[in-house]
Amino acid sequence: MDIDQHYSHHTDETFLLQQLRKRYPDGPSIYQLAPLDQLHIGGIKASEKLLLQLETLKPARILEIGSGIGGLMRMLTANKAAEVVGIDITHRFNRLNQAISGLTDPATSPAVITCDARQLPFANDSFDCIIFQHSLLNIPHTDLCLQECRRVLNTEGSLLLHEVLQGPNPHSMRYPVPWASSAKQSHLITFEAMSGLLQQNNFTLERAENWSNEALQWRQRQANKEDSGKSVTALSPTKILGEAFSQMGPNVMANLNAGAVEVWQLSCHGQKL
Numbered sequence: 001m002d003i004d005q006h007y008s009h010h011t012d013e014t015f016l017l018q019q020l021r022k023r024y025p026d027g028p029s030i031y032q033l034a035p036l037d038q039l040h041i042g043g044i045k046a047s048e049k050l051l052l053q054l055e056t057l058k059p060a061r062i063l064e065i066g067s068g069i070g071g072l073m074r075m076l077t078a079n080k081a082a083e084v085v086g087i088d089i090t091h092r093f094n095r096l097n098q099a100i101s102g103l104t105d106p107a108t109s110p111a112v113i114t115c116d117a118r119q120l121p122f123a124n125d126s127f128d129c130i131i132f133q134h135s136l137l138n139i140p141h142t143d144l145c146l147q148e149c150r151r152v153l154n155t156e157g158s159l160l161l162h163e164v165l166q167g168p169n170p171h172s173m174r175y176p177v178p179w180a181s182s183a184k185q186s187h188l189i190t191f192e193a194m195s196g197l198l199q200q201n202n203f204t205l206e207r208a209e210n211w212s213n214e215a216l217q218w219r220q221r222q223a224n225k226e227d228s229g230k231s232v233t234a235l236s237p238t239k240i241l242g243e244a245f246s247q248m249g250p251n252v253m254a255n256l257n258a259g260a261v262e263v264w265q266l267s268c269h270g271q272k273l
């Protein structure tokens with residue numbers, strides 16, 4: 001199955017948009033959308049933590065790679081401080097992203113492009129900051145992707161990653177997980193391999209935080225909600241990823257517990273050549 005199929009095969013855009021209009025006639029807030037559009041471990045709180053870094057960086061032009069259905073993009077564009085472009089390989093996600101933004105703010109439409117992160121349709125030096133949030137995990141050839149980032153970022157531009165990396169026990173990995181039905185779609189590398197590739201591509205790693213414990217606690221809270229039926233609403237990842245999500249959540253927890261995966265936030269900046 002191609003990766004865009006994995007993500008959008010179960011998505012019923014018409015139903016989702018109808019539900020959103022019915023529940024939130026004045027438009028949903030970013031918190032009301034979060035169960036649906038924050039498709040990563042840690043939810044909206046993890047996105048808020050990621051955004052804190054931009055307060056000091058103050059980039060004027062941001063590229064989000066693998067913007068999904070737009071949870072982080074809507075947060076990035078909320079204060080209108082930067083020009084934000086999203087790219088995603090799943091065309092149906094890009095259209096849904098725009099349709100959801102149309103409900104929250106009919107006056108604006110997010111700038112999203114359907115393309116592969118390994119071949120970015122931008123000129124050199126087009127951005128001051130690039131963000132990956134649980135998207136590098138799907139991309140084969142991390143090195144190609146980082147080369148493209150280096151090319152489209154300005155010389156000392158920033159690269160922020162909130163990603164799943166391979167842990168010390170990859171053989172314990174269980175599928176399906178939210179980002180992959182099988183091993184064919186999951187492209188995790190270790191923190192050491194990532195650090196090496198960043199260096200090779202002239203990025204200086206400024207900050208590296210292992211968020212795996214927080215990720216595990218967050219996943220446990222989600223599991224409690226799922227067990228109590230509280231999260232069985234019209235808005236849940238099941239509506240995007242299908243019924244297999246009931247296996248994906250427990251597998252994420254098992255994989256974190258077994259050290260098959262880790263969750264990291266990395267901040268880097270380009271080196272002057």
Ligand SMILES: C[S@@+](CC[C@H](N)C(=O)[O-])C[C@H]1O[C@@H](n2cnc3c(N)ncnc32)[C@H](O)[C@@H]1O
Binds near residue numbers: 003072087179
């Ligand atoms: C786990 S989802 C995360 C979406 C979003 N960043 C979020 O956190 O809600 C991964 C996203 O990466 C996108 N993606 C996967 N491979 C890609 C590629 N080669 N180029 C661009 N986007 C890709 C998928 O279509 C999907 O939307």
